[in-house]
Amino acid sequence: MNYIIMLLIIIGLAGADYLTGIIKAYCNNDISSSKMRKGGLNKLGEIIVMTATCGLDIGINALGKYYEASELSAVAGKATAIAVFIYITIMEVVSLFENYAEINPDAQWALKIVKRLKNFNREDK
Numbered sequence: 001m002n003y004i005i006m007l008l009i010i011i012g013l014a015g016a017d018y019l020t021g022i023i024k025a026y027c028n029n030d031i032s033s034s035k036m037r038k039g040g041l042n043k044l045g046e047i048i049v050m051t052a053t054c055g056l057d058i059g060i061n062a063l064g065k066y067y068e069a070s071e072l073s074a075v076a077g078k079a080t081a082i083a084v085f086i087y088i089t090i091m092e093v094v095s096l097f098e099n100y101a102e103i104n105p106d107a108q109w110a111l112k113i114v115k116r117l118k119n120f121n122r123e124d125k
Contacts, residue, residue, distance in 0.1 A: 003054040006085050010050045013092035014043035020099035027103050046088050057081040090117065 021039055025031045057077035064073020094117050101110040 003057075003081075006054060006081065007047070007050055010085070010088055010092070011047055013089060013096070014046055017092050017095045017099065018043050020096055020103065024099045024102045046092075050084060050088060053081045053084040094118065 018039055022031070022036065025035070057080060060073045060077035060080075061070070064070040064077075067073075094114055097110040097114045097117075101107050101114065104110075
């Protein structure tokens with residue numbers, strides 16, 4: 001997968017989650033600058049982790065070519081980047097659904113999806 005596309009998806013999801021969090025806080029009369037700052041820093045951290053993972057993939061590929069193990073390094077780098085991408089994407093989508101369910105109490109379908117995704121995540125641990 002192209003690194004730019006992965007980063008743009010993560011940035012878009014993080015931004016959407018942050019904005020829906022602000023809307024949720026407004027609807028619940030619970031706007032707090034410290035929560036917004038912490039949420040913003042959390043999103044920035046996710047973007048940094050995804051960027052570092054993409055860089056790790058590039059580095060692993062370069063090392064693989066240097067040590068003449070390019071096939072193994074390509075698989076290892078891609079697997080790492082894709083695993084982190086999938087984890088952050090699922091985490092952001094769950095958070096978006098949670099925020100939306102609180103913004104719109106009629107969105108019970110969103111809560112059902114969140115419960116299923118959270119149960120799926122707990123089964124892995």
